[in-house]
Amino acid sequence: MLAVLAGGTGSAKLVRGLVKTVTDNITIIVNVGDNIKLHGLHICPDIDTILYTLSDQLNSGQGWGIKNDTYNFLHQVSKYGSDDWFKLGDKDLALHLVRTNLLNAGWTLSEATNVIAKRMDIAQTVLPASNDHVETLIDTPQGEMHLQEFWVKLKGKPDVIGVKYVGSKKSQPAPNVVNTILEAEKVIICPANPVSSIGPMTHILGIKEALIRARDRVVAISPIICDNPVSGPADKFLRSIGVDVSPKGITELYSSFVSKMIIDENDKAMITDIEKIGVKVSVTDIMMRTEDDEQKLAKFVIGV
Ligand code: GDP
Numbered sequence: 001m002l003a004v005l006a007g008g009t010g011s012a013k014l015v016r017g018l019v020k021t022v023t024d025n026i027t028i029i030v031n032v033g034d035n036i037k038l039h040g041l042h043i044c045p046d047i048d049t050i051l052y053t054l055s056d057q058l059n060s061g062q063g064w065g066i067k068n069d070t071y072n073f074l075h076q077v078s079k080y081g082s083d084d085w086f087k088l089g090d091k092d093l094a095l096h097l098v099r100t101n102l103l104n105a106g107w108t109l110s111e112a113t114n115v116i117a118k119r120m121d122i123a124q125t126v127l128p129a130s131n132d133h134v135e136t137l138i139d140t141p142q143g144e145m146h147l148q149e150f151w152v153k154l155k156g157k158p159d160v161i162g163v164k165y166v167g168s169k170k171s172q173p174a175p176n177v178v179n180t181i182l183e184a185e186k187v188i189i190c191p192a193n194p195v196s197s198i199g200p201m202t203h204i205l206g207i208k209e210a211l212i213r214a215r216d217r218v219v220a221i222s223p224i225i226c227d228n229p230v231s232g233p234a235d236k237f238l239r240s241i242g243v244d245v246s247p248k249g250i251t252e253l254y255s256s257f258v259s260k261m262i263i264d265e266n267d268k269a270m271i272t273d274i275e276k277i278g279v280k281v282s283v284t285d286i287m288m289r290t291e292d293d294e295q296k297l298a299k300f301v302i303g304v
């Protein structure tokens with residue numbers, strides 16, 4: 001069994017590559033720090049991106065949401081004065097509604113995710129990192145705000161002073177998360193935002209401890225190529241926590257629980273420097289532009 005730690009858009013590409021090339025025996029542990037309640041609905045963007053990827057419903061150009069969705073609901077609620085900055089599609093809404101009803105009926109997020117994955121005919125296992133409330137807050141000169149408010153509402157424009165994981169200290173890993181990490185042949189940390197996708201998981205003590213115990217089997221793919229994130233605000237977030245925006249910085253951040261790091265060919269000059277941290281480095285093209293790239297990277301990760 002393969003264990004995969006995933007966020008949303010970047011992770012989805014590797015997850016798709018893995019399921020197409022490797023095996024169905026994959027358990028994906030997904031970030032919950034960017035979950036948000038809007039219009040009375042529980043929205044779990046990273047879980048949903050992974051569910052839509054595995055059920056072949058993802059709007060892959062966008063990296064989130066359902067393909068060919070429409071926005072009639074959003075347009076209509078905005079007429080009545082409700083916020084419309086978070087683009088919830090009409091088809092996407094169905095998932096938030098079903099999940100919200102299950103949670104309101106007393107189901108845990110793990111149970112709700114499991115039943116929804118089954119109803120989508122997903123063969124793989126999808127586990128929320130935690131059933132407890134973990135929320136990533138971005139500290140800016142305008143004050144602290146939810147990650148989605150920073151990234152979607154304010155388009156990632158404010159300066160970032162710091163990042164907080166509210167609730168992470170009190171949170172427990174969801175059922176099966178720790179044993180999945182401990183029993184997996186390999187644990188793959190996706191090319192994901194290290195601060196807003198991987199950070200909320202590794203700040204849950206039980207998950208960090210399990211990863212440290214599994215370190216020899218844990219491999220990560222850098223989300224940074226040539227000192228830049230492929231997409232998103234990872235550079236602002238990393239600087240705010242004092243981490244260098246480079247594959248070396250990512251390796252330093254992950255080194256207590258990762259024994260192998262995959263970096264891009266463009267960064268091969270850094271190999272010796274990174275290996276001094278005590279992490280083995282492998283080099284390949286880690287930019288996934290096409291499904292073919294996703295599958296090639298997936299095969300490479302399995303071979304490392
Ligand atoms: P989010 O939750 O939607 O932000 O998605 P993730 O955290 O899973 O992925 C975003 C991160 O993945 C960003 O930091 C990107 O730099 C990185 N990323 C996106 N696409 C790629 C890619 O093709 N290759 C690599 N190596 N990193 C990528």
Ligand code: FO1
Nearest residue numbers: 008009034045048064065085086087088152
């Ligand atoms: N990302 C955006 O940039 N704009 C949106 O309006 C937006 C809506 C949205 C709705 C449902 C969903 O599952 C994801 C959505 N995302 C949107 C993506 C989301 O903000 C990010 O991918 C992650 O939360 C960052 O980790």
